[in-house]
Amino acid sequence: QVQLVESGGGLVQAGGSLRLSCAASGLTFSMYAMGWFRQAPGKEREFVAGIRRSGGRPDYRDSVKGRFTISRDNAKNTVFLQMNSLQGEDTAVYYCAAVQTIWDISRRAASIEYWGQGTQVTVSS
Secondary structure (H helix, E strand, O other): OOOEEEOOOOOEEEEEEEEEEEEOOOHHHHEEEEEEOOOOOOOOOOOOEEOOOOOOOOEEEEEHHHOOEEEEEEEOOEEEEEEEEHHHHOOEEEEEEEEEEOOOOOOOOHHHOEOOOOEEEEEEO
């Protein structure tokens, strides 16, 4: 049974930082591209960042480039999202995602194989 368990969300002031973690189990982690998506109230789930199974070629949506950093530790079956300079528009539930592929993780939510349960990130102004 595949499980992706996120942690690290919370309430932070604008300009602050948070680090999200996603611990994976029940799959061969090093065979999966990993990513983070987010969903704000009333909006569709959107791609935030992705990383290939080797840890190379991180990919980001334009609005988070230079502020967010995705990384992974294959020895610990964990993927991270370091979020700096947080803004109000970053407020959302953040989901960990996994796809078995040698390529980049898809930016389309419909293409994701496994999802975590989500963790809330709230940025106050």
